[in-house]
Amino acid sequence: MQWKQDFTPISDHFWLSALVALIPILYFFWALAIKRMKGHVAGLTTLLIALLISVTAYKMPITMAVMSATQGAVYGLLPIGWIIITSVFLYKLTVKTGQFDVIRNSVLSITEDRRLQALLIAFSFGAFLEGAAGFGAPVAISAALLVGLGFNPLYAAGICLLANTAPVAFGAIGIPITAVEGPTGIPAMEISKMVGRQLPFLSVMIPFYLIVIMAGLKRTIEVLPAILVSGISFALTQFVSSNFLGPELPDILSALVSLLALTIFLKFWKPKQIFRFPSEAYSEVAVTAQAQLVTHTGGAVLKAWSPFLVLTAFISLWGVPEVKLALTGHYEGTNSLLKAINVLGHRLTFMPEVPGLNNKIISTSGQPIPAIYKLEVLGAAGTAIFLAAVITKFIVHISWKQWAATFGETLMELKLPILTIVSVVGFAYVTNASGMSTTLGMALAKTGPLFPFFSPFLGWLGVFITGSDTSSNLLFGNLQKVTATSVGMDPVLAIAANSSGGVTAKMISPQSIAVACAAVGLTGKESDLFRFTVKHSIFLIILIGILTFLQSNVLSWMIP
Template sequence: MNWTQVYDPMQNLALSSLLAAIPIIVIFYLLAIRRSPGQIAGALALVSAVLVAIFVYQMPPGLAITSAAMGALYGIFPIFWIVITAIFIYNLTVETGQFQIVKDSIATITDDRRLQALLIAFGFGAFLEGAAGFGTPVAISAGMLVGLGFNPLYAAGLCLIANTAPVAFGGIGIPIIVAGQVTGLDTMKISAMVGRQLPFLSIIIPIWLVVLMSGWKAAKEVLPACLVAGVSFAGVQWFSSNYIGPELPDILSSLACIVSLTIFLKYWKPANIWRFENEPAPTLVADRAALTLGKVLKAWSPFIILTVMVILWGLKPVVASLNTVTINWIVPGLDKLVTQVAPIAKQPVALAALYKINWLSAAGTALFIASILTAAVLGVGPSRFIAVFAKTFKQLLKPLITIPCVLGLAYVMNYSGMSSTLGLFLAGSGSLFPFFSPFLGWLGVFLTGSDTSANALFGNLQSVTGQQIGVDPILTVAGNSSGGVCGKMISPQSIAVATAATGLVGKEGDLFSFTVKHSLVLAVIVGLITYAQAYWLSWMIP
């Protein structure tokens, strides 16, 4: 049966919003207060979302359950497919002993954990975000930090927070491109506006990371390196987003950061080498002279191959070619049966329910091919290859439950209109809306785990509300994307990926508690920036 979304089922937007927020309250409570395992929190939040959709929003049970199932499918593919292939590559390097050489080669740049975090969590993670996105940077960089000797909780938390700076331009700029598509606004102007907001965060994130790791006193010792990393990243991010487009800011900024920081560290060293408490004293076990170029290249080959494959898979001609074998499955019992209406949609539109099985063009497939090439380079035979993959799959059994649950939660909230109710509630803040505008993006990314999805979900609402209050919609749409980056670190999907990569499965609540305060503070900062640009710094709007 056809069903039209209702955004105020209680005839009181505040009360409707409170009921719509029940699944979010459930997952916040279970993760932050009860410290429940992710699979339990995700499953209970999904059940609560289905119940609210059916009994409050009067969504037909079949539609509610089918939308949850569709979200769960997307949780398995492409999201879990990315997670398992990324961690598989890391496990191959560990099993073959090559990761020890990777660690030693990084030590030739710096033994200091603070600086290693800047290079890998901030720089390399941003590169992977720009090239692939969708969980890849956290899965790879967090696993690398653990391999280097980082405390797993800090490795996961630092990578989630570091991933704030690049998210809006992730996956070759797809979040900004989608924002332009759903709003009809100039994509280049949205790109430029985001590029006049996020660089402020990009400068402070490296300092933020180091203070979080070691405290302010120890952070002051590496402040010059933090500024080199942040300023080089922010400068190129601003320039490329304003004068090139949304596709390359992350890749160019991260390369500028890594190269600048590496060169800087050749001529500058901190007064003290900092490591985590209870770590052994800094020593060089390996003979640096024995680290020949050939050995280092072989050890790094999995990540070099991974990078090449991810970039190749991101090229538009390659994607277009690989997508010719995509299986498009129209989901029965959901496709075109839910109608979205104003003010969320410009005109009534029946929502499509199309499950795309892009088995060849998916980022996880690029990583799997990279794992095959890695095995060939490292001399891993078929039987050992299969054994390591089986070990990786066993390692990720709990995330295989968690990730589909949280994606199912997102889909139920989106198809039922619950997400839109929360968005309309925030949009009712009048002249204060520019401040709350980024919190809509924050909410969208928390629910979906994707800045792209948040822009698709709330982009039009941001545009319409901006026009109604007399603020340039370019600013409010950009605010949605910029605010969304702050929600990435606490999205249940991101938390599940990070815990899987660092061996913290079952500790999702601890990681959520670790990141949530940083997420909220950064979102407030973006809100203040957006508000200032709306009324005092309007000359910054392109």
């Protein structure tokens, strides 16, 4: 039996259908922001509501609805859940062996100021991880590092989610932009150029915005020179690399330039007052840290950072296109090493059809929609992190018994966060398969002359639902192109706005919230983190909407 999608299922009434499609999203906002439900409860109940609406309102066969949820759940486990498990595991290994104390003090040797630590780790180092790995790795690792340094867990998670805004569009070696070339037919380089003429404005602002949230305006002005070095170096590199090199390297290059520029700058400039959080014992922390710094040699510091250096090497390698093809069994080149890896990658890549769903849903164009469980075991970024954890075992000299016990502890601690991730990704897949997300996208597309303002909101909606800028671009990219052409807007600008607008929803995506809470030990506190980030997400998407409207109507010279 096959089923054809219908985007106006409520008596062919478009706006009423859109209102019904909005119910699961409104419920999720209510569950977290107002009711303050635990993340896994909010996720599971939202999934149930989405299933109910898909079956009753959209007339989707119940078997297909349930199987689409299982497809999302599997994706929630691999690659997303696997990244979280391995990231937290690697961090816990450094804590268990005392290496994180050395890492903490090495950061303190650059600066003891919490504001500047946030710029170095949440903004610059997080952007590097986003560029190399994407998914949940940047927030999970950088937030864990900040907590280890002494940051409040909620602030650490919130700050890292906010900082992750700047690099998301070029994440995972530019996949969000290269992926949208296929369904739209617009060259990735053109989209990269346009995104590179939008996001740098946000990249300059984000470091300032982060510190204002952390410390207030007065304390932010105290470190304004460092903020400008961090933000401007990142934004300029992002613009140049995206416009002249393509979408693959902006994050990695921008992060490295920003990290290096700020580190060098702090060798010559220090804030007049060291900022720490009110809960910290100022003098005791400072004296203790300084005393410990004396005992750490350069070799000890290098050893302590080695797990994360190995991690960086592995996830960077996993992001190289040819290596990625080999790891997933799709390499067709002549390199003998990659051919050998390709054999193993092929054996560890499983693509079974989703029973009762594959090619059973017919799109409005009359084409069957394939549905597979995509299990790329070797090619997953989490596997790269896991291998880094294996090598870390030998670096920190922990026994296999303790290593395995730490992994077991990590799994036990992450039971509920993984359940949250599985449920919210399942919700995303049900929303897409039933057509609810397309209904909502079409509603925003009907805004006529105001579409240039609302165009980024489509990307925002897509990332909130799917948790991925790549998925959002694939979901709404062609709709952006068609609508933009019909209202006289440049389609390159519209597709770029989808990606630029999407980055502002990453901080409130249910997946991202669950990942961040898992990384900092806030399981069950997802509602607190959501309330922390949602107002900033709305503020930033409005700014992107205004910028896109101006670029369409006043600043059209900025469009490539």
